[in-house]
Amino acid sequence: MITGQDDAMSPKITVELLRQLRQAMKNSKYITEPIQAYIVPSGDAHQSEYIAPCDRRREFICGFNGSAGTAIVTEQHAALWTDGRYFLQASQQMDNNWTLMKMGLKETPSQEDWLISVLPENSKVGVDPWIIAADQWKNMSKALSNAGHSLVAVKDNLIDAIWEDRPPRPSTKLITLGLKYAGLTWQDKVTALRGKMAERKISWFVVTALDEIAWLFNLRGSDIEYNPVFFAYAIIGISSIKLFVDSKRLLHPAVREHLELDSPSKSELTIQCFSYESVYTELQAVCVALAPKEKMWICDKASCALTQVIPKAHRSAIPYTPLCLAKAVKNPTEIQGMKMAHIKDAVALCELFAWLEKEIPKGKVTEISVADKAEELRSQQKDFVGLSFPTISSVGPNGAIIHYRPLPETNRTLSLNEVYLIDSGAQYLDGTTDVTRTVHFGTPSDYEKECFTYVLKGHIAVSAAVFPNGTKGHLLDSFARASLWDSGLDYLHGTGHGVGCFLNVHEGPCGISYKTFADEPLEAGMIVSDEPGYYEDGSFGIRLENVVLVIPAKTKYNYRNRGSLTFEPLTLVPIQLKMINTDLLTQKERDWVNDYHRKCRETVGAELERQARKVALDWLIQETQPIV
């Protein structure tokens, strides 16, 4: 699934809210001196991609609910910055009190430049330091200072102050993951982390990303939809562990036992528990006690509030944490779990497609009903927890909207005449899935087949690529596009993202994209998606996505003993042969498709047999006939 989200909606009326916010900007209850502008960033305090309802402050103030965007309110103006994915959606969701600032267009000013152009001299610009990243604070602060203004941290969030029915911060039940699922105990993970810290002479590490905390402690929650994480912070020292989480969550005996709260085996593995809110004061206390040369790691995307607690001389801000990297390289148990999760997921999808073939001619199957059916079928599988993201179920022209999500007002009926694209995935206790198939239930046009075949060739080019150890994913991105490029076609999104193991469906620090930031070298054990596409506005969308595992490759030679890597598909769902123009495939590509389908038939077939799903098994066999 491509990063981002869409929603169609009518504009939110914000006159009264803006009036209240502007009052709060002058209210000495919240601030010592009036501020002339207030910035409302998009995120939560943990750099999360998906956020909990209580953190949707930017949506609350302006109505726009896409995944990326920053609102700024001054005494006279209100403006929202977002990128090309969301221009249409933002313009539909905001009333005319708001100016849409289209990022990426030449004429659009940056937030800094715009503020400088509209503010009176010596203005104060406020922001909640908990939801602005340290690096963003730095840039904004510098630009404003240069122009005679100042950026000030407003401790009380002014949106929260005017948000009457703001939902409480979730505090869902924690799930403990034993060795069977996690492969390593949290104690082993802490010990390995401390090894990395010692290597770099680091004595403390402030963990702020929710998926890193969940992974480290082998715990999961459901505080944020689709992402099995829970609100927490952790501060790991060379001989101490501080966990900051709502104390109610630690009352459950299974959790207490898992974390050895009542009978820690070793003193350096004793977890000290604190409330979620006390991370600030505890971090202050740790910092006060630091020896002169002690260094503390914190991610450079962590909140300004926490980052600034650490004195500069002790602070080592890093683009990726060692946990982010450790989590990305799956251990054998996680790999096995991911494989199992993908087989179960394939069972559900074989059922779904077999059902669709039967039901579509009746004319009552809609984008929404397929999404519901897919969820129902997945939920029948063992260890199912929930979806890993909102299902993209799209017919014909809706398929060309990359972040489409069916809503009652856009819902189309599946037919024998249009291309259907479904991008969906689930969380199981043993793994996370994410798969896209594009199919036609009637007869696709030659053009649709041609485009699909280019996308397939790109998918295969990445999946079958052999490349040296140490290669970064961005060096593979063009392989996915070469066939499209040859015909003058392309797609405007990256080719792949990291996938967590019963964790976030999007995770760093690896991926496959023409964008070169956030891109650590690929390593055996990493798991990424391979999902090229092609989108024809107003007609159809094509995307073909497998989740693939990075594995060592056997090569004829081995230059400088570097070793080589390639990919193994974990997703095992047939690729619709009807959509392929086999004349456009090379023999190697035909072999790849046949090998892939043989593997689908063998592996998923065995599971369908075990689950006695006869109709789906027949469908699988019919769909995995070799191309000749």
Next chain:
Amino acid sequence: MITGQDDAMSPKITVELLRQLRQAMKNSKYITEPIQAYIVPSGDAHQSEYIAPCDRRREFICGFNGSAGTAIVTEQHAALWTDGRYFLQASQQMDNNWTLMKMGLKETPSQEDWLISVLPENSKVGVDPWIIAADQWKNMSKALSNAGHSLVAVKDNLIDAIWEDRPPRPSTKLITLGLKYAGLTWQDKVTALRGKMAERKISWFVVTALDEIAWLFNLRGSDIEYNPVFFAYAIIGISSIKLFVDSKRLLHPAVREHLELDSPSKSELTIQCFSYESVYTELQAVCVALAPKEKMWICDKASCALTQVIPKAHRSAIPYTPLCLAKAVKNPTEIQGMKMAHIKDAVALCELFAWLEKEIPKGKVTEISVADKAEELRSQQKDFVGLSFPTISSVGPNGAIIHYRPLPETNRTLSLNEVYLIDSGAQYLDGTTDVTRTVHFGTPSDYEKECFTYVLKGHIAVSAAVFPNGTKGHLLDSFARASLWDSGLDYLHGTGHGVGCFLNVHEGPCGISYKTFADEPLEAGMIVSDEPGYYEDGSFGIRLENVVLVIPAKTKYNYRNRGSLTFEPLTLVPIQLKMINTDLLTQKERDWVNDYHRKCRETVGAELERQARKVALDWLIQETQPIV
């Protein structure tokens, strides 16, 4: 030709020089307060890749003469930092007063860290501000300040102070290029530049790169070997032009007329001439007169000395200048000139290879004698000016040394038993060439052919690639490697660099490399090299290089009307068929080779015929037989 250079040599004895330098570091004649360390950067005041003898200060002090490296001398220590290309060479050229700092190895400290570790408290570190780039100054200064030291600008260069027989700065005769060669008058270029400046509300532009000045004024010099440039600065205002160059050079009537020095046609196109040295004081004068909001462009790689003259509020430091970009996109006359230059160059190489086939069996042809013969043959061509870089002529194991340059002590004889690699090029009035061919005069082994064929497949994959307008070169780099990667092979250099038109053989801002810096999108009219390779240490080296022109591509579709690009080879020298294992080529690749050879035969054949070079023509016809 790959960036960099090699030379084998015995160590330089530096005891006395270091003693003198350390004295100068305390001598109030040069400095107000003693300095505890002195940094000797590699470059000249113009960010040049090749430098004039008078600027080889780092070589003078330590003996190491590679293209990259920084020397630092303290009261106790002397150390040189260089990268992996030069570890061996530097260790051979320096005596044991010097410590070699191997950049890129984990254990090697940065210059800053090393200085901090060896300096007494509150030390002063000196550097000549003319030969350190502004961005490097900034980083170094910050790191030293944080540790309680300071970086100080030493106005008199201390190396020059102890360098008794330092050569004078060259001041060679200037060549004027008329419309026939340049395609645009310098007046038109200045006007276009001012258009770019006006677009960005820039009122001044300080030009420091020598090739940009040469290109802008349609002048060439020979101050630096291989690069037809001359020492100068320019300051371009919206209505004034200031040129800083040794006044003797402007005495020649042709130059005076070309620059309209005596009878300028328009006041805003009047060139004010100043001495080369007066750029500093003139820039100060311009800066003093700046209106409050006026902005001045300077490249962020320009010298610290000039950069710091411009007050921060007026300074706009840019990674590439508009001249760098304008120069990279060749105009129709330049393209025509480059094509002609490559045809003449091919004539010389056909002669060379025909001669080699006859001479090698006699056992007297060496790496050096081939290089000499190649130069002689090129010099027979019309408008020949000189070589564009030192010829890499390498037999067998010498071919595996990427920056090899034959010296008497390494010189090998060409034979029927070893692979021969020649990477060479020339400057003609109408264009610059750079071509590499790898050949065998006996029977290559299956393994040599296999490796050569992978390299050829990579070369073709880039040369025949079709990609959207706006694509950056780094996105094409993996195409050159895919075939090698499939077999576990690779090469450790970039795939291509920009090529000037009767200018520097290496120029920015485009290229094809896995490194993603210095990489502006490819545009029709840009010219780059396509030169994958494979190197087997101790046995042989393979590289296949054509200079290629970016041209619009015709595609079946045209997604979002972006248009597509591809490459047209300008180099037209046969690729030795004997080295190809044609079984490893696809039909498309075979067609590419045959088309390429047909073009070589037609275009170069016609010129050989015109020049009545019968032997070379016969050789060309024999070498361009189609593969079946």
